[in-house]
Amino acid sequence: MGRHRNPAGRRRRHPDQRTPRRPVRQTPHHAGLLGTAYSTLHRYDTREVDSSWRHLNLGGRVCVLTMRRRRLRCPEHGVLVEAVDFARPGSGFTRDFEDLAVWLATKTDKSTVATFYRITWRTVGAICGRVVADKLDLDRFTNLVEIGVDEISWRRHHKYLTMVSDHDTGKIVWGTEGKHAAALGTFFTDTLPAGAAQRIEAVSMPQRILDLLGMALYAVDEDGGVRQLFGRV
Numbered sequence: 001m002g003r004h005r006n007p008a009g010r011r012r013r014h015p016d017q018r019t020p021r022r023p024v025r026q027t028p029h030h031a032g033l034l035g036t037a038y039s040t041l042h043r044y045d046t047r048e049v050d051s052s053w054r055h056l057n058l059g060g061r062v063c064v065l066t067m068r069r070r071r072l073r074c075p076e077h078g079v080l081v082e083a084v085d086f087a088r089p090g091s092g093f094t095r096d097f098e099d100l101a102v103w104l105a106t107k108t109d110k111s112t113v114a115t116f117y118r119i120t121w122r123t124v125g126a127i128c129g130r131v132v133a134d135k136l137d138l139d140r141f142t143n144l145v146e147i148g149v150d151e152i153s154w155r156r157h158h159k160y161l162t163m164v165s166d167h168d169t170g171k172i173v174w175g176t177e178g179k180h181a182a183a184l185g186t187f188f189t190d191t192l193p194a195g196a197a198q199r200i201e202a203v204s205m206p207q208r209i210l211d212l213l214g215m216a217l218y219a220v221d222e223d224g225g226v227r228q229l230f231g232r233v
Helices: 096-103 111-118 123-136 178-189 207-211
Strands: 002-007 011-013 043-047 051-056 063-067 070-074 078-083 144-152 158-168 171-176 202-204 217-220 226-231
Touching: 063 123, 096 111, 096 123, 111 123, 158 178, 171 178
Parallel strands: 144 202
Antiparallel strands: 002 011, 043 070, 051 063, 070 078, 144 158, 158 171, 217 226
């Protein structure tokens, strides 16, 4: 597909393969999607089926965008489908749809979001994962000075999440499954970049968590002094 034979039997490239056109937008590489900017000089062919993305409802009706995308030949990754501006790589939903769904997920539970958007609750989790990976601030640990620690539970206190927030911004900066010292310890030992723990000046947490920790965390000041961040000896 995309190639023609002349009367002499020699192959010749499709005109779109010979003539460079407008560069394709550069996007992060994802399985099956264009990861680097190339002109249509690298065009391979056009898919035989349309791609579709669920968009925000219009007038109470489900709106689906369809588009027949080209496939491009990447020198490094082989033949890939070109990316689009209005949807994240690997997603069947538009960015507007996912952003609004994640915003609602911060206000209520997944079942409510699933019912409101007519999707499954597993899809809500997948959407949240894509949006977080796309918009998560990689420098959120750099200027931590005052942090808060708390735990939330679900399934009648059988499962727990330990959350750490930045008091200056009021945002959650880290979270993990589990509770008590085993969960919180990974934040200081495995997550924070070098030197970030020494810059923390205050840690707030409920007394019940402090009592259950049964441990103390210390930091070394710039002058070599040792100070206790939280916990008990």
